[in-house]
Amino acid sequence: MYNFDFVKPGSVADAVAALAGEDAQPLSGGQTLIPSMKARLNAPETLVSLTGIPDLVGVCREGDALVIGAATTHAQVARDAAADFPGLAALAGQIGDPAVRNRGTIGGSLANNDPSACYPAAALGTGATIVTDRREIGADDYFQGMFATSLEEGEIITSVRLPIPQASAYAKFVQPASRFALTAAFVARYASGVRVAITGASENGVFRWAEAEAALSSDFRADAISGLSASAHEMIADLHGTAAYRAHLVGVMTRRAVAAAG
Amino acid sequence: MPKDDGIGASTKRREDTRFLTGNGKYTDDINLRGQTHVHFLRSDVAHGRIKGIDSSAAEAMDGVLRVFTAADFDSAGGIPCGWQVTDKHGQAMQEPKHPILAEGKVRHVGDPICAVVAETYAQARDAAEAIEVDIEELEPVIDMKAALGADAPKVHDDLTSNLCYDWGFVEENKDAVNAAFDSAAHVVSLELTNNRLVANPMEPRVAVGDYDPWGDSHTLYTTSQNPHVIRLLMGAFVLNIPEHKLRVVAPDVGGGFGSKIYHYAEEAFCTHAAKVLKRPVKWTSSRSEAFISDAHGRDHKTKIELALDADHNFTALRTETYANMGAYLSTFAPSIPTWLHGTLMAGNYKTPLIYVNVKAVFTNTVPVDAYRGAGRPEATFQIERLVDKAARELGVDPIELRRKNFIKPEEFPYQTPVAVVYDTGNYHATMDKMLELSDYAGFEARRAESAKHGKLRGFGIAHYIEACGIAPSNLVGQLGARAGLYESASVRVNATGSISVYTGSHSHGQGHETTFAQVVADMIGVDANSIEIHHGDTSNTPMGMGTYGSRSLAVGGSAIVKATNKVIDKAKKIAAHLLEAAPEDIELKDGKFSVAGTDKSVDWSGVTLAAYVPHNYPLEELEPGLEETAFYDPSNFTYPSGAYGCEIELDPETGKIDILRFIAADDFGNIVNPMIVEGQVHGGLAQGIGQALLENCVYDDQGQLLSGSYMDYTMPRADDMRGFTVDHSCVTPCTHNPLGVKGCGEAGAIGSPPAVVNAAIDALHRAGHTHVTHIDMPLTPSRVWAAING
């Protein structure tokens, strides 16, 4: 790790101001940023901690949506979303290990947009709104491929607004070493239709599986998509699985998510 | 019933109090006054020629004391190899130099090029980034078979090829073996890979070098399984420091699994640099560095064939193995695929004719050496996979095929066709015990239950033999070892009767402080708490060979028994004097000496006090004091064996395997502490299951380590195991050591991989996927799925 300055502002406005400085970067739970700094792969001059800003922490229900502060930990979401949105709480409870869940945050996860991360599937699978210090971004516009988002320089996520589905579930097949998603599916059923978001599988990051959404919107049963298969085109191939294996898992995990959502 | 702390008691491990409360004293806990820190700049390419090194900017940086390169070690030797294998033509193996810092070429990712010593670790690391190394990249050789190609690039320019040796065993049997195959009723063959592993002890390696200019003496604190071996290798072959000027200390060591046997460049560097700089020099490996600098394990590719007669008796076995040595020969690397592997190829069976061929190959990868089991897991995996395959091809029960070919209990001692003589064993008994404990009879019902949930259940069997406590020294010398393989102990009885034991074995997690004290307590009949075990410091322990190969109790414990017997003999003479009787009439029981047939007695402390305050003492015949040293050189290996059963459920949709039951029925001979034995088996099983399902060290074709962190290298975790059933009630004591013990440290890692893979193949076959005859380890979900759908 190289030397850096550390500031811990108490408001969003102060954080945004601090981020305008040279080579400043937001720090949330630090579960991605700190390891990459330790490996000397990332060397910000200033870290602007977001966890001391009360407005950024908490889970609350607003009408038909759940609004989660960007600096809310996975552990807190697993606990506080359980009654209103059990599918989301279960997803949060499967991220990493207890230490990771007690530090890592939803905002950090969405800003990072790791192609194997869990939250992007929930955000895209619910059609969530990403709220920043300056605007609101729909999930369909927010995710721009592996580690890429539509956030601008110095823009910080303040909260995420997720429409609560009638039924939902997350089915995660873990990569054996990291236990991130090797391939996972988040399925959510709304009055308006079903959304299916897949993470871990594609070289383009989280994506919606349109054929499955169409089939499930008319018949929300696992069997309704048993004939469907995802294409292996642009699927990730690595030590842990071939592109064909991941494409196969897209179907398996989606069916399991539908079965679990009931 | 055993006494609370004697032989046979599950005494709690006394060392655990300090380990579990965070009070262990490890090498990294040692910080010396004036200490400096070294960071090694390591190669990020697998193969390249060093054209130039410019360290001027680094040397000018804050806190930097000096940047070392190979030129600073002109007068030092290379890191030595401790075993010379002779090939099938009678030629010595090719043995390249292994410099402390790269000389002219880098040969693997992680090969150290420069070493920066600075006041702080951060300064050293910052400065290393300012060093400019001009490297001309060369084509690397990664694949073993490609490395032997006629125009393959050479890892070492001064060798004739990348072939270290081509070993045949027993070369004289080769024609007879081939003839047996020609006339066989059945031949079964299998090609398999024994996957490369990274040991990953919890404690990474650390070295602290210290130099005392007034006495011209050196101290090295290091994470070693065998400090005396390091002192000998480094002192005599690398730095030219005589033993009396070199002290090597290995304090608490947090696991090693073999990887901390070897003498490493970093140890020699810190020792030497401390003298140059006249300040202590410390190196602590990061986890990332461990992946590219600790010796790796396994990495064999084998074709194995079994010949059977019409009655399914095994008539011959032959193998051809490629064994990866990596870029340099690590300390015991050449012996692993040969003497620790070829000699075990009989397994538990009466195969009369065996021929083993091993080609050891240099590649641009980290050196490969012993890892828990070392050679024996590779042998066991081949044999037990092949026997299973044979049963399937012949349509017979795999248990019956094994039983039919087992060496029978009455046939011991048994001379195998691969040089070794098994002293004792009862393989039928361990097999029966395992089947009983696994409720094998209820398997079908459980399988039907799994099938209802869409899961495939399978049961896999393996029966292993291993050889522990490698010995005797004169034989291993003939086989090429450049060291002895005895063990030593000094038992120092203090004036008030307390006992300090100094052993040449060194615990890196095995619980020696508890077990060894139990042995001495049992022999003398005193409280184990009055006995302290000392190890790990060459300045106060007798020359010993350390801990590996499941040898500590069988060899080190035997040395302790010998020394304790010498103490008892002398104590009896003192007691005889005090009791005015003949020494032959003195009996020692429960810490009390008495004259046979009388009520005259003196207790232990009465005798020990007399030894040190010799007022009433036979000074003309006997020296005062009560302290004895013994060396024990075993006459043979010990041969633990066991039957392992593994029951799995396989999800055919994802290929994921869950281990539902694992049963280990081992014959370890006599047991000193059953709880510690059970713990050793648990650990071994976790590593064996890790190899079978999870762990894999993978290089790409450019020699970059793809599995260089825990993000990609799958360490077994607690939730990968559902608990084990461990039994060691089948006992055939070792016939040639005083305790009748065999060794238990490696068994779990040896016997479990084939049991797991056999279970997977069994599940697939029972479900009709009979085209799957083998899957290479690790059986990851993706591989299993591909095998089913391939």
Ligand SMILES: Cc1cc2nc3c(=O)[nH]c(=O)nc-3n(C[C@H](O)[C@H](O)[C@H](O)COP(=O)(O)OP(=O)(O)OC[C@H]3O[C@@H](n4cnc5c(N)ncnc54)[C@H](O)[C@@H]3O)c2cc1C
């Ligand atoms: C051992 C381990 C296991 C893990 N397993 C999983 C898993 O199974 N599934 C999974 O999804 N994740 C997993 N993670 C990742 C973890 O869940 C974190 O959520 C994730 O690392 C990022 O969140 P963070 O709060 O730690 O962000 P940080 O590390 O603090 O930041 C990450 C990035 O986001 C930026 N950032 C942070 N907050 C904001 C914000 N509000 N606005 C704009 N930019 C911001 C930072 O500048 C940085 O670039 C694992 C991590 C570890 C260490």
